[in-house]
Amino acid sequence: MLAPGWKTYWRVPGEAGVPPDIKISGDNLESFEVQLPLPKRIIDESGEAIGYHDEVMFLLALKPKSADQPISAHVSAFFGVCQNICKPAKFDATLDLRPGINEVDPLLAAWRAKLPAPSAFITSARQTGAELVLSLKQQVGDIFVEGPDSLYFRKPVFSQGKAVIKIDGLQDGQKLAGTSLRVTADMQGKGLEQMVTVA
Numbered sequence: 675m676l677a678p679g680w681k682t683y684w685r686v687p688g689e690a691g692v693p694p695d696i697k698i699s700g701d702n703l704e705s706f707e708v709q710l711p712l713p714k715r716i717i718d719e720s721g722e723a724i725g726y727h728d729e730v731m732f733l734l735a736l737k738p739k740s741a742d743q744p745i746s747a748h749v750s751a752f753f754g755v756c757q758n759i760c761k762p763a764k765f766d767a768t769l770d771l772r773p774g775i776n777e778v779d780p781l782l783a784a785w786r787a788k789l790p791a792p793s794a795f796i797t798s799a800r801q802t803g804a805e806l807v808l809s810l811k812q813q814v815g816d817i818f819v820e821g822p823d824s825l826y827f828r829k830p831v832f833s834q835g836k837a838v839i840k841i842d843g844l845q846d847g848q849k850l851a852g853t854s855l856r857v858t859a860d861m862q863g864k865g866l867e868q869m870v871t872v873a
Contacts, residue, residue, distance in 0.1 A: 675729045680757045682730065684713035686820050686827075688723035689842075692754025692762070694732060700747030700769070702738050709733040711788035712858065712865030715816055715829060720756070722829065724818055731785040736771065745771040790858050790865030799857075799870040801841075801850045806872070808837040814859040814866070821855045 676682060683691040698706045710732055716723040738745050747769045754760045798809045806819065806827060817837050819827035825844065830837035841850075850872040859866040
């Protein structure tokens with residue numbers, strides 16, 4: 675839960691902000707994924723951010739080395755929580771997960787339902803100068819683009835089945851042709867996600 679007026683950030687935080695940094699290590703752990711629910715675009719006096727107000731749950735998907743053995747892991751997390759200024763927040767925890775337990779907490783199930791689902795809502799992606807142009811199969815309310823770390827893709831402008839997105843941080847003459855982008859869309863509160871390659 676976040677106090678009124680406070681926010682925290684998505685993987686791409688926006689103009690200024692701190693993306694969540696979550697690390698997990700332990701026994702019988704092959705890999706893990708941090709799954710984030712659909713974010714919102716937040717525009718205020720500090721600029722344009724992508725993140726969450728009120729409350730959010732970051733989900734952890736852990737893959738064991740041996741499926742019939744428990745996972746014993748240590749979790750450390752660091753993230754920014756901001757109002758007019760940002761304050762770092764962090765926590766450490768231990769996890770002991772045993773195989774064969776399939777019960778799903780209703781709160782966890784509710785947040786899982788907010789994760790973006792794979793979809794093919796984009797038919798093409800191309801760069802025109804300092805803009806990314808996406809051709810869309812369906813109308814969406816907002817689009818969040820993840821690409822090279824040095825770039826930030828701003829709020830899209832929609833017109834005639836296309837989303838035109840200004841790109842901040844491009845070097846002179848920098849081309850994105852062949853670059854893979856992860857694109858998340860907000861369609862009336864439902865998250866869609868697609869990997870696209872810039873033509």
